[in-house]
Amino acid sequence: MKTLIAAYSGVLRGERQAEADRSQRSHGGPALSREGSGRWGTGSSILSALQDLFSVTWLNRSKVEKQLQVISVLQWVLSFLVLGVACSAILMYIFCTDCWLIAVLYFTWLVFDWNTPKKGKCKASLAPPLILGMLSPLPVLSALPKCTPTPTNSVFYSLEGGRRSQWVRNWAVWRYFRDYFPIQLVKTHNLLTTRNYIFGYHPHGIMGLGAFCNFSTEATEVSKKFPGIRPYLATLAGNFRLPVLREYLMSGGICPVNRDTIDYLLSKNGSGNAIIIVVGGAAESLSSMPGKNAVTLRNRKGFVKLALRHGADLVPMYSFGENEVYKQVIFEEGSWGRWVQKKFQKYIGFAPCIFHGRGLFSSDTWGLVPYSKPITTVVGEPITIPKLEHPTQQDIDLYHTMYMEALVKLFDKHKTKFGLLETEVLEVN
Numbered sequence: 001m002k003t004l005i006a007a008y009s010g011v012l013r014g015e016r017q018a019e020a021d022r023s024q025r026s027h028g029g030p031a032l033s034r035e036g037s038g039r040w041g042t043g044s045s046i047l048s049a050l051q052d053l054f055s056v057t058w059l060n061r062s063k064v065e066k067q068l069q070v071i072s073v074l075q076w077v078l079s080f081l082v083l084g085v086a087c088s089a090i091l092m093y094i095f096c097t098d099c100w101l102i103a104v105l106y107f108t109w110l111v112f113d114w115n116t117p118k119k120g121k122c123k124a125s126l127a128p129p130l131i132l133g134m135l136s137p138l139p140v141l142s143a144l145p146k147c148t149p150t151p152t153n154s155v156f157y158s159l160e161g162g163r164r165s166q167w168v169r170n171w172a173v174w175r176y177f178r179d180y181f182p183i184q185l186v187k188t189h190n191l192l193t194t195r196n197y198i199f200g201y202h203p204h205g206i207m208g209l210g211a212f213c214n215f216s217t218e219a220t221e222v223s224k225k226f227p228g229i230r231p232y233l234a235t236l237a238g239n240f241r242l243p244v245l246r247e248y249l250m251s252g253g254i255c256p257v258n259r260d261t262i263d264y265l266l267s268k269n270g271s272g273n274a275i276i277i278v279v280g281g282a283a284e285s286l287s288s289m290p291g292k293n294a295v296t297l298r299n300r301k302g303f304v305k306l307a308l309r310h311g312a313d314l315v316p317m318y319s320f321g322e323n324e325v326y327k328q329v330i331f332e333e334g335s336w337g338r339w340v341q342k343k344f345q346k347y348i349g350f351a352p353c354i355f356h357g358r359g360l361f362s363s364d365t366w367g368l369v370p371y372s373k374p375i376t377t378v379v380g381e382p383i384t385i386p387k388l389e390h391p392t393q394q395d396i397d398l399y400h401t402m403y404m405e406a407l408v409k410l411f412d413k414h415k416t417k418f419g420l421l422e423t424e425v426l427e428v429n
Contacts, residue, residue, distance in 0.1 A: 069180035070360060070369055072173045077368050080207060084242025091243055110243060117162050117240040117250055118261045119268075162232070166218075168251040174217035181325070181370075183213045185220035186378045186414075193228035196266050196312040197274040197382060198303055202295045202407060204284040205322035206355050210375040215276045216252035226274070232265060233276045236349050259306070266310040274315070277303050282351040286331075286341055287429075290324045293411070293420070294427035297404060304400045311387025314399065316407040318426075319377040320418040325370035329354040376418050380410040404428060 095103040177183075191197060201211045214220050215231040222231055234257035240246040255261050257277060265273050278284075280296035287294055307314050331337030337354075345351040359365030363372075383402055388395060411426040 065176070065179075069176045069372075072176035073180050074360065074369050075173070076177060076212070077207070077370070079245070079248060081368075083248065084239065084245030087244035088242060106243065117237075117246060117256050118258070119264045162250040162253065162255050163247075164230075164253040165251040169216070169218045169253065171217070174213065174219040177217070178213055178219035180372055181209070181321070181375050183210055183220060184374070184376045185214045185222060185225060186376060187225045188379060188410075189381045191226050191229050191274070191315075191382060193272040195382075196271055196310060197229070197315050198262075198266075198307045198312050199231075199274055199276040199315045199317055199379070200303065200403065200407070201276055201278045201317050201319065201377075202280060202284075202297070203288065203293070203319065203322055204278050204280045204282075204296075205288050205319070206285055206326040206328065206353060207370075208278050208322070209325060209370065210319040210322050210377045211276060211278060212252075213375075214377050215274075216254050228272050229274050230272055231274045231276055234262070234278075237261075238349055262306055263310070266306070266312050275312075279303060282345045282349070285353060286338075286351050288323050288326070288353075289328055289330060292323055292427075293424060294429060295407070296429050297407070298428055301396050301400050304396050304403060305391055307385045308388045308391040308395060308399065311385060313382040313385050314403050314406075315382045316380040316403060316410055317377055318380075318407065318411050318414070319375055320414070320420070321373050321375040324373040325375070326355045326357050327371075374418070378410060378414050380406060 091103045091106060094100065199215075201208065211233055214222055215233045223229075230253070232253055232255045234255055235249070237256035237258050239249060240256050255265070255275075262275055265275060279300050281300075284294075284296040287296075304314065306312070329337075331341065341351040341353075356366045357368055357370040358372075359367035360369055383399070383406055385399060408426050408428065415424050416422055
């Protein structure tokens with residue numbers, strides 16, 4: 001198009017010069033006729049308008065890609081925060097209308113599918129899962145009761161440990177999500193497919209965006225970097241009680257972080273499984289703030305006990321930049337704000353945070369979009385764990401200490417590569 005505009009511009013200049021020469025010969029002067037002047041004025045106006053059209057910022061490729069990145073991140077943030085509650089309200093409203101049968105069918109499906117996030121049992125369903133039917137052009141695939149590998153359910157849906165969808169994990173939206181920050185996954189050691197693993201993800205941050213992008217999508221090519229390893233990101237079990245949100249989470253390979261689910265995946269789902277646990281949890285999120293590198297780990301030993309009971313190797317990870325993407329109001333210990341947060345954490349399982357990022361259209365305003373700061377997740381060396389049916393407290397303390405030392409060593413080895421000073425120290429609480 002730009003070539004055409006340039007050519008048109010050359011033609012206009014040539015014709016205008018010819019008309020000027022004829023005018024000089026006819027009238028003995030350089031002036032153009034009024035008609036000719038108007039003609040060239042119109043042509044120049046058209047040319048100017050076309051050039052202005054292609055110079056506007058909204059047609060700039062980089063600007064468009066940046067907006068797509070912002071939208072892709074915002075859709076996940078809103079899904080995480082309000083999708084479950086909003087869909088619950090919508091279904092209750094539908095139940096009170098003439099379309100009540102839709103709500104009844106979904107809740108019937110929910111009852112029969114209740115344990116799928118925990119174990120992914122293979123069973124025939126009475127109704128197709130509606131949400132994946134909305135997300136996929138092939139809705140019937142999500143209701144397949146087959147457990148044997150077929151060209152269909154091996155590509156799209158897996159009924160082992162939830163309902164993972166390779167199609168959803170490979171959505172283009174996650175690549176825009178990755179490029180917004182950007183997010184990077186760094187591999188330091190190979191993992192054997194004959195072993196199972198528990199990955200410890202640190203720090204939690206506000207939403208664990210690096211954990212989600214790296215292990216619940218294929219945006220950073222986790223399956224290529226660790227071939228034969230199936231990652232399962234563990235999150236609050238309460239999220240799987242919310243309609244529609246549970247389907248969305250399961251499609252990415254996300255599972256509840258409870259003992260039953262982890263026991264099943266580590267003992268009855270073969271080898272090559274990797275459970276990603278954000279060890280610090282809600283308590284760690286309360287201290288998340290830019291410039292702070294601190295983890296809540298010293299009294300978190302349950303994941304070590306699970307690893308010993310199943311002989312699953314422990315893999316420390318540190319995500320540089322996770323704390324940089326949101327700013328949070330930090331309440332001091334003993335304040336009413338911290339009291340409310342701890343009560344929520346105790347009885348509901350999560351701690352409400354007052355945080356903000358940037359606005360949708362400008363980085364100078366406040367909003368829910370995280371700041372575009374690099375997040376680099378470094379996967380450390382696995383710690384070989386023996387299988388002990390009844391580990392003693394001494395056994396747990398020994399391997400917990402080994403894990404803490406390995407995490408600090410991983411942090412110290414890579415901190416200067418990702419913008420931290422050599423004097424920076426990882427605070428272990």
